[in-house]
Amino acid sequence: MKRIGWLLLVFNCFISAICCAQETVDFNNPKIFYMGRVPMRDTAAELSWTGASVIINFKGAAVKATLNDEKGLNYYNVVIDGKVANVLKPAQGRKEYTLASGLSKGKHQLQLFKRTEYDWGRTWIFSLSVDGQLLPPPVFKHRIEYYGDSITCGMADEDTTGKDRGDNDFENGFASYANVTARYFNADMHCIAKSGIGITISWFDYVMPDIYDRAYAHDTTRWDFNKFTPEIVVINLFQNDSWLVKAKDHEQFKKVFGNNSPTPQFIISRYREFVKNIRSKYPEAKIICALGSMDATQAGSPWPVYIQEAVDGLNDTNIYTHFFAYKNTPGHPSVKEQNAMADDLIAYIKRTFKW
Template structure:
């Protein structure tokens, strides 16, 4: 017999490799190889934050995924509502799980691929021209708007980081802020995880720092 789950708080996360836990268990000074043994979602900022609040986590994350373009054909706006990412007919019933807070941490992969016109997914999504700032902002706003349509009462945190999409001078945090401003929703927030000043994916210590920042942000801004 399963033990009953009495947790009442719920947090949902949408993310890429950072949220999935890519590289969390790479040894100090080791190579970020992308091998399965280096993945560990249990020690990601998402899982750590959920445990801090004794909340039920729902984590939708895939390494390499983006909002406008990914390293593979699928993008998050096309797959987030599926039970099987590659099956467009496998629709998730959003009434089965209604989170109090949604955290979106996407755009890292977009920030790389939009500058690679030779990449097949760039060509597939954009043709021969780099997408405009307006297109990028609108695509993000449309995704958040879609999530909001599923969860009318949830607080939504539009986050970014802690890889080089938030390095000094990056335009990507500004794209998110402009999208959120466009939505004009008092329960949609922005949060930037500072660039960790190191290549590769975040390790346990860096994931812990992200969780600490997210917890402090939630405590300061959201009553639940």
């Protein structure tokens, strides 16, 4: 009997050691799920776009990650079991960070979500450590891809002062209509967005047609579109064009248009060409050509008309238009206004595609 008792004690200790053991895995372990365009470099996964995420399922009480942030300016939401637990601002240089600790026994899911857009820098993830056991990665019900500007990035959505500041600490892509909609539908999301970008002109030297097919916006390396095939693509662009085509004294206007504003036919043709490029990548996707909710959709604006004419000319029954109501407040959409946009888009997708 003493021998049996001793064996049981050893067995229980063995099981306890297994349960409490730390499991460390490299960035390319198949149990790690990456959301968004996340290129795999030689020694790390690279997160740059808004919403780029690392997601794991696990049993255990704590998770650590070894990261290197390019500029030390990015912010990440640490989401545990569907709720934002804290916000992480990783520093420059390779360091280990505790993402979660003191969790209850049992299964958990952790998501490290990039709140900030790519101009705040890239982040490289080298490894993850779990005080417990990694489980198979999540499976999503749907797939959505977005192409957008500051509205889609969530720029200034957390600036409650009314100053509409575009600083990194006021930008939260997690609260943008794009992510709220994707989460509602349990959708894997890719978000290709940049504040200030347009289709015909931007506040800087490039436009969305220049970068839409890149793995990282500032690198000409092409993204492999076979890695992700969305069911729905949402294009929400033209807000910046609507301002800049009238700004004849702006440097970019002079570079792009010279002395004369573009004609409606030029604007429509450029938009149509961009949508055709997206269609060539995803022959079966439903494409929603959206606009709003800033002043490009206010009463009398020609920009929804331009989009409608561009879409009509494509003669594609799987390309749709949907325009968000003008929010009629200053600045970029607040978190509340982003939620209103999400409610609108969710209702439209339900109604149109029966999701």
